Amino acid sequence: MDKLMDNPWFIKILALLLAVLLYSSVPHKGNDVNVPGEQATETIEDMPVKVYYDTENLVVSGIPNTVDVTLKGPITHVQSAKALRNFEVFVDLTDAKIGKQKVNLKVKDLSDKLKVTLKPASVNVTIQEKITKEFKVDAEINRSQIEEGYTAEQPIVEPKKVKITGAKDVIDRISYVKATIEEKGKLKDTITKEARIQVLDKELNKLDVVVEPGTVKVTIPIKSNTKTVPINVVKKGIAPPGVTIESIELDEKEATIIGNEDVLKNTENVRVEVDISKISENTTLTLPVIISNGITKVTPETVKATVVVKKQEEKTVSGVPLKIRGLPETYKAEINDPTSHTINLVVNGSSESVSGVRPEDFTVFIDLSGLTEGSHNVKIQVEGPTDVNWKPDKATAKITITNNA
Known part of the structure; x- marks a missing residue:
């Protein structure tokens, strides 16, 4: 029985018998049975269209995938064709030439007792050479x-x-x-x-x-896009009076930054900023790592900065002689003020630096280069050790220049 069901002809004959029985069971006007020679018209929608052409070498366009088929003829033939759809709508292009042309759609394997109308009945097709090319x-x-x-x-x-x-x-x-x-x-x-x-x-x-x-x-x-760069320390502000910032050490010396490739090329470092104006004793600060525009991420984001300070001492160095420089031999100069011809210096710095300074460690002078006869106020200048700061008790000296002749 299974083999019989797999046979396509058995299925078609069975479908035909069912179609005839179905039609016979429907009441008809003035009659309960089929009348020999009775005519019927049916439309089969979306009937597939088959195209015959050289598929190896040609490409065809313009053929519809389906058409509507209207059948007219003896009712049993119409019902059978509609139920079985055992006919074919086709276009034969086996002998067609390359180019555009109008072709008719045809039907085969349909009873000659049926009249068929196709919609559309003809189509414009384009036949072209089929080619194959390689593309990157x-x-x-x-x-x-x-x-x-x-x-x-x-x-x-x-x-x-x-x-x-x-x-x-x-x-x-x-x-x-x-x-x-x-x-x-x-x-x-x-x-x-x-x-x-x-x-x-x-x-x-x-x-x-x-x-x-x-x-x-x-x-x-x-x-x-990463790059490892040094972390620089930038001091902000001025240390409070009497305080010297001896060192600032970071617990991380380098940071890894992420960003656009061009930005990374131009970024040589990142930084932390230490406000020394608020530091008066040794301390450890947690500071953010500051990045430039275009850097999207930095690791670490914060670092610890250990600040070591030295408290400054102040000392007055008295009686530093005021010397004259730059006076031509044809002139002589008299220092009118200070009358003692000496200057006192207020020196400040670390205790060990300040404790050892003496008057002879400093050179205090006025530069008279370019000055002529007469009275002048001249700026007092000081040269001294580099590890201390100083301030003279007078900013200028009053002098009188006369001609030796």
Whole structure:
């Protein structure tokens, strides 16, 4: 029985019998049975259209996938054809030439007792030479999907080229052969995905072609844009009176930064800022690492800065002689003020530096270069040790210059 059910002719005959029985069971006006020679008209919608042509070398366009078939004739034949659909609508282009032409649709394997009407009955077709060309595949990825601080390098496509088959004029219109990867979420690791090929013209319209293979494997190498740079200490403000900042040491000397490749090239360091105006004794501060525009991340974000201070001492060094420089031999100068011809210096610095200074460690002078006869107020200048600060008790000296002649 199973073999009988698999036989297509058995199925068709069974369908015909069922159709006849079904029709016979429906009441008819003035009659309960079929009348020999009774006519009927039925329309079969979406009947497939088959095309016969040289599929190896040609491409045909313009043939509809389906047509509507209207059958007219003896009712049993109409019902049988409609139920079984055991006929074929076709277009024969086996002898057609390349170019555009109008062709009629035909029907075969249909009872000659039936009259058939096709909609449409004829179509305009284009027959073209089928060609196959090889094209390079360009991989694409949405750059906005790359995590900030990372860069997608040149994609790797395998295979690099695909064969595309289609009508010659369609192949000639190919401008782009793309494999596009669409991923959800941000990417920061190298990925490999299967991507379907899209064949487009210059207006980005999809073209009707056959691609072999239809998919390619695309690898997008993704790398982190990082750089290790030193952390610089920047002092802000002025230390309180009597305080010297001896050292500032960080627990981390370097930081790793992430950002755009061009920004990284131009970034040589990051920094922490220490406000020394608020420091009067040894202390440890937790400070943020400051980055420039374009840097998206820094590690570590904070560092500890250990500040060592030295309290300053103050001492007055008295009686430092005031000397004269730059006076030509033809002139002589008299210091009118200070009358003692000496200066007192207020010296401050670390206790060990201040304790050892003496008057002879300093040179106090006025420079009379370029001055002529007469009275002048001249700035008092001091030279002394580099590890202390000083201030003279007078800023200027009054002098009188006369000619020796």
